[in-house]
Amino acid sequence: MRQRRFSGRKKAFTLVELLVVIAIIGILVGLLLPAVQAAREAARRMSCSNNFKQIGLALHNYHSAYKNLPMNRGGTYRTHSHGDSGDFNNYFSLSWMVGILPFLEQQGMWDQISNPLDLNRDGTRRTDGGNLPYPAMGPVPWNDNYQPWLTQVAAYRCPSDPTESAPYRLGYTNYSACAGDAYFEQHHGGVNDEGVASSDGTWGSEAGSRWARGVFHARHFTKFRDIRDGLSNTAMCGENIVDARERLVATVPYREAEAADMAQAPNTWEQYLDPERPRYWSPTLTDGDPGLDEADRHGRGRRWSDGRPQFSVFNTIRPPNSYCVYRGHGDFGYGSASSLHQGGVHILMGDGAVTFITDSIDTGDQTQVPYHNLDPTYGTAGAGRKSPYGVWGAMGTKASGEVIEEALGQ
Template structure:
């Protein structure tokens, strides 16, 4: 009777063995779970890009043009070189994402922007109301649309949130394979449109991408074929950790070579122990700017047309370093003459691009990119040449007779 009444239980050794086995199984399964989650995030990112592609095509169907990269309002009484923020106009700072808002189910946000807006971001009343198309993007956190986070414009794999970029984006317009004028930010500030439209015909030879600053392009301009030309590229937003992909340093700190002559002019500034980060002691563009200038980093303002915020170039391969040309004697922050802003992402091994036909492709970091140290096309010395950046550069040009015959994707 006593033996039958004895309670059956695990010994301490048996319990420890079971716990150890469970721990081993969790350790084996956790990477697989994380990989599955990243795969889901990557698919969601691709779907967002497809929505943007549909938005571009629907916009083109409505207007026979692509939305313009760098558009908005201007008042000539402010002069050619506006260096201050404005409550009244936006100095043509708006990008293509603003244009496609009604075509990506963001009609309400679009209405807030294109109409007089009497509300501040905190819900208080503004008198007089904000003008249509709003103020300058930079420096106006009290204008609600500029700090609104649009889910379609964000990649789920990017953890960037909050200050200093309250309304971020992970998708930028492809500006081609040259950061020289007219894609350079300095040229964009000049309101003299004849410099683009006729005064400098050689400068038009630098606008080789699907999007060109201050000019509205169309599918008919993409002579290489929509399936052979990148329309947009993915970009990574800054986390304040000196990641070379997300924040530039001035080319003078990374090396003596001018960015105008060599896209690798900042490479000497890489940390030799952690090449994805800038070396200790180098000051990034964001660190060199007080207040709002700290947003001089990738993807910090979804509506801003500056290349650092919503532009990509097919010069250096995906996930390469960003670099800006900014001599110490000139203005800082968004007034840099040139910025080399590559495609980048938080996905492993590459980044998404949106082709002009609406297809989304994943481009690996190892794509053939030609001679990365070759000087980009320059309006004063080199126009109408074949892209020196191999297949990658050819994908970024729209009318250079550089079709891609092989299946690279």
């Protein structure tokens, strides 16, 4: 019988075969990574939408409890009784986000804010030096020694925005209240820091209310009954990117120091965009023009507790992810809704629904100056007119009688 002979050699992959396998794996990984990234962003976007739904539910529960929405730029009046440092009242400047904390399962934080607190951010006793404790409802929202204002509320952050707050910085927000398609004197609503309503015929409380076309009106309450265009047709809140100290137009506003210079068509400032990167200001601009010389805590979205427009308000004038224009960080102007989601932003409607609005939404006539006293076309006659800014502008107005004929977010 013949015996089979076995050679001592074992079969193995050749170098060419290994290279082919490695190349195939590389191709598969290259195809898979974008899908993984897309899946991660889809998850972050869904988480952001869930945050907004919780905020919408909190706003509705607040309205059920108090029969109105929370005031934006509310709080305690400036009294000067203990000096003028802002440590003993908050200059009537708290944002709408402070009031809804108990309805976001932040009762512990609300208890700290709504009662006198004698702790500094480092845990030392404020009263040890003979000072009075912080007042109920806290000091001014830019006080960075008051721990509640430094606390980052998770529900106010979009997971797609990576900008983080340092421990010594005020807490950030990615969500803003909608002030509609007008802005003139809407930073104070015609009411001063002492809570006194002005009777001025141009910018006073009554006269300026004609330009309060959105759901939120600074230093005034809004009820659902005031939203006559219908809750499901009216934007209540929107997203905003937190300023990362870059030249991004959505977060670094263009400054126009004079009110008359603000009274220009919304497309006026397109000339200052970087033609190669239109989401950034042109490198030819000096630092003072796009607000890059501002203190870092003045950036858009960098104070969730501050009710002034640059920090917690947006307008339906420019399309989503466009630029912002303000007279100053505490003054009037308009900011765009913005996000780091691809192609658009989440909007919270008055009925609590969250819809995704694309950057290409109809924004009407961008050559029409926003309605206000200095509008050279209409002036005060612009009050009550339908929004010139298309579907986007109509979404921002609460009682202008506009009909939105297309399905939103589709």
